[in-house]
Amino acid sequence: MxxxxxxxxxxxxxxxxxxxxxxxxxxSDGERALYHALYPARHALYSSDGFAQACGLAASPxxxxxxxxxxxxxxxxxxxxxxxxxxxxxxxxxxxxxxxxxxxxxxxxxxxxxxxxxxxxxxxxxxxxxxxxxxxxxxxxxxxxxxxxxxxxxxxxxxxVPELAASVSADSLVVPEGLDFSGYDFDLAGEPHRWDDYAIGEQIDHVDGVTVEEAEHMLATRLWQNTAKVHFDTSARPDGTRLIYGGHVISMARALSFNGLANAQMVVGLNAGAHANPCLAGDTVRAWSEVLDKAETSAPGVGAIRLRLVATKGGAPFGLRGEDGKYLPEVLLDLDYWALMPM
Structure with missing residues (x-):
């Protein structure tokens, strides 16, 4: 057997x-340290116990x-x-x-x-x-x-084929117990922009880019104990390349979005997502976002913002689909999510 x-x-x-x-x-905090080494992640709530405690949490999650x-x-x-x-x-x-x-x-x-x-x-x-x-x-x-x-x-x-909701309703989002942004420190967070400063339909170019290296994406994928052959074994794909784990692109784009969305602190809902085209080592990942919706929550000073996060490997920002309705070849990720932000 x-x-x-x-x-x-x-x-x-x-x-x-x-x-x-x-x-x-x-x-453990080892995973946090390695995560922040793999991605340019610097949202304050996940970086500082003191900042998180000032926002009503016991420590930094x-x-x-x-x-x-x-x-x-x-x-x-x-x-x-x-x-x-x-x-x-x-x-x-x-x-x-x-x-x-x-x-x-x-x-x-x-x-x-x-x-x-x-x-x-x-x-x-x-x-x-x-x-x-x-x-x-x-x-x-x-x-x-x-x-x-x-x-x-x-x-x-x-x-x-299951019937799935087009999006997670704002009233079903779970705000962590005790979260309170009424005394939020915008200076320590890195940007002054509040929930009220973002308009539905607004688009944000996150400016920065990171070139993905072969060793780094395999290290990240091993960290999550993801064993999919296509991420490690060059014989698993006809073109002899290692496909980069889509979650690696998600985390890279989310980290890059800090520049323009530093106060979108906590991800609480995932509405939809598509890995539009493969990402390979040597590609430089860039990102842009679009504000899709906003909602108030019952937590003090906490608003919910719905964002489209698009990762690309080139091309001008804000391009998504061609005239044929298909994703442009440079688009890697199209992710629709809810985040919590100070009002």
Missing amino acids: AKTNAGRFFEDYAVGDVLTHAVPRTV MDDMIAFHMVFGKTVPDVSLNAVANLGYAEGRWHAPVWPGDTLTSSSEVIGVKQNSNGKTGVIWVRTTGRNQRGETVLDYVRWVMVRKRDADAPAPETV
């Missing part, structure tokens, strides 16, 4: 399956994307080890901060399956939930993945 794991293929999934993902992970990557990484051996592409995200919410010392686990429920017309691949939809050591949900989201079939002649399953 084989002891190794070749991963699941499309015909191995059925709606209603619950996948319990292996290897709990206890997080882990960056929201650390929680996302750790929960996501655990799903890879069961969901996307044999994936052709990660296609999108929806209905994501951060329910509670992750603190140093927390232990994260994750599980996924299969909520949709659809074989592609070529008969060689299919799409699966999963709802993934990350929990801490007390069993509390810290994060959940839906993603859909194109996965290879093991046997092209295997019969197609009945198609089930």
